[in-house]
Ligand SMILES: *[C@@H]1O[C@H](CO)[C@@H](O)[C@H](O)[C@H]1NC(C)=O
């Protein structure tokens with residue numbers, strides 16, 4: 001957050017502006033996004049077929065060692081997997097603590113339901129145990145991971161965290177889109193944020209609008225708005241930058257982030273995480289998993 005905050009101040013100072021774009025006076029989804037969008041994602045998306053290969057114990061990507069240990073996942077409890085989808089020959093390396101609330105099949109399914117170009121902005125998906133659900137994205141110099149803490153079992157949460165990575169690196173220039181003039185001007189022109197959580201920070205609003213934009217890309221409609229059209233400038237800015245390149249289904253992976261280097265896994269509590277910054281923990285209200293029969 002320090003990194004984000006200082007770069008934000010730099011951007012705003014350069015623009016001769018003040019941090020007045022948020023909070024917006026209204027929110028379009030007072031009950032949060034999950035009750036509105038997750039049923040549609042469940043019905044309207046499907047993961048490509050995937051295969052899972054578990055790594056032998058004792059080796060893991062460095063960033064998995066760091067993040068799992070930081071979450072209190074101690075020696076012997078971490079499991080690493082290659083997940084290979086039919087639309088990309090290079091596997092994603094997933095990491096989870098063996099007591100994580102999400103199974104590797106659930107993780108691979110939630111991740112796989114996103115377009116392959118959107119998946120490509122994520123390096124390692126991870127899951128750990130926690131009561132309830134929060135989640136975060138690693139940014140800063142050693143970035144690209146998303147971490148589910150607890151039973152984060154809806155697509156909107158996966159899209160939100162991936163949205164943080166899209167924000168950080170989707171334009172390929174290392175500058176967060178959510179602190180760019182395109183985003184700030186859109187917020188200034190709009191009268192609402194997506195929901196209360198989006199209304200807390202530029203980048204949280206971007207991540208929530210990634211969920212809205214993904215739904216709009218699939219269904220070509222933005223349902224159940226309290227104030228129809230009140231965030232349309234944000235939607236247009238986000239879709240103008242990323243709809244064709246990242247939110248549209250089809251194709252194959254084109255620019256994958258290399259996996260964090262494999263190291264001998266020594267799982268210690270409170271491990272040093274030099275160079276890593278986090279966006280989050282992101283918290284979501286009214287998480288509403290679609291009914292599965
Ligand atoms: C995981 O994928 C990498 C890269 O394709 C490969 O080198 C490695 O052998 C795979 N590991 C397992 C256990 O399948």
Ligand SMILES: [Zn+2]
Pocket residue numbers: 160161164203204207279280281282
């Ligand atoms: Zn967030």
